[in-house]
Amino acid sequence: xxxxxxxxxxxxxxxxxxxxxxxxxxxxxxxxxxxxxxxxxxxxxxxxxxxxxxxxxxxxxxxxxxxxxxxxxxxxxxxxxxxxxxxxxxxxxxxxxxxxxxxxxxxxxxxxxxxxxxxxxxxxxxxxxxxxx
Amino acid sequence: xxxxxxxxxxxxxxxxxxxxxxxxxxxxxxxxxxxxxxxxxxxxxxxxxxxxxxxxxxxxxxxxxxxxxxxxxxxxxxxxxxxxxxxxxxxxxxxxxxxxxxxxxxxxxx
Numbered sequence: 409x410x411x412x413x414x415x416x417x418x419x420x421x422x423x424x425x426x427x428x429x430x431x432x433x434x435x436x437x438x439x440x441x442x443x444x445x446x447x448x449x450x451x452x453x454x455x456x457x458x459x460x461x462x463x464x465x466x467x468x469x470x471x472x473x474x475x476x477x478x479x480x481x482x483x484x485x486x487x488x489x490x491x492x493x494x495x496x497x498x499x500x501x502x503x504x505x506x507x508x509x510x511x512x513x514x515x516x517x518x519x520x521x522x523x524x525x526x527x528x529x530x531x532x533x534x535x536x537x538x539x540x541x
Numbered sequence: 542x543x544x545x546x547x548x549x550x551x552x553x554x555x556x557x558x559x560x561x562x563x564x565x566x567x568x569x570x571x572x573x574x575x576x577x578x579x580x581x582x583x584x585x586x587x588x589x590x591x592x593x594x595x596x597x598x599x600x601x602x603x604x605x606x607x608x609x610x611x612x613x614x615x616x617x618x619x620x621x622x623x624x625x626x627x628x629x630x631x632x633x634x635x636x637x638x639x640x641x642x643x644x645x646x647x648x649x650x651x
Contacts, residue, residue, distance in 0.1 A: 476609065479609045480611050481569040481570055482568020484570070509570065509571045510564070514577075514578035519574065
């Protein structure tokens with residue numbers, strides 16, 4: 409058994425695909441129709457055969473409530489690894505991405521949290537430079 | 542307004558004030574992360590939320606809603622009022638040259 413998939417619950421799959429590819433820089437992997445929705449995954453260009461991120465519809469009524477409660481408390485739905493959190497924060501800010509947490513050193517990692525425009529907050533994290541040297 | 546000193550008597554709540562001094566306007570998530578990672582505090586999110594309620598009741602923290610997000614802002618005005626109560630006017634930053642009465646009536650935002 410192995411983990412091959414992680415999912416984020418998005419309010420609009422097409423909008424999500426644009427944000428996760430055009431803005432975040434992931435690349436499309438699988439896109440097949442499933443009923444009224446799509447089985448839609450993206451992968452990191454740094455690891456095209458790695459874990460796929462499923463852009464899953466948040467169609468269940470409880471999902472929207474759950475997502476809203478997380479967002480209100482600033483809690484990210486999931487977290488992605490980046491080489492340099494501060495540099496990635498600057499890049500995304502330049503693209504108009506809204507951050508609810510500016511980069512902060514949390515012990516061995518530096519983290520920041522942004523809005524994915526699809527109803528989720530997402531954390532990016534990198535090892536703090538001084539800790540890896 | 543609740544008791545400022547009672548609110549600050551708790552070390553976790555003082556750590557919250559420390560972290561908000563370093564960066565004002567934090568989400569509950571960021572505050573919890575800082576308390577765990579920087580202060581080694583293992584309190585639950587719910588416990589931190591209750592500590593924030595106490596600080597809010599004392600007027601030291603204000604919750605600011607911005608769209609779907611909620612941020613916590615520090616308000617040091619109650620501390621300044623408390624300090625002015627005992628310090629001679631000449632030693633308080635806000636007293637100025639108009640004496641303690643003027644200082645008491647004067648509000649300054651953090």
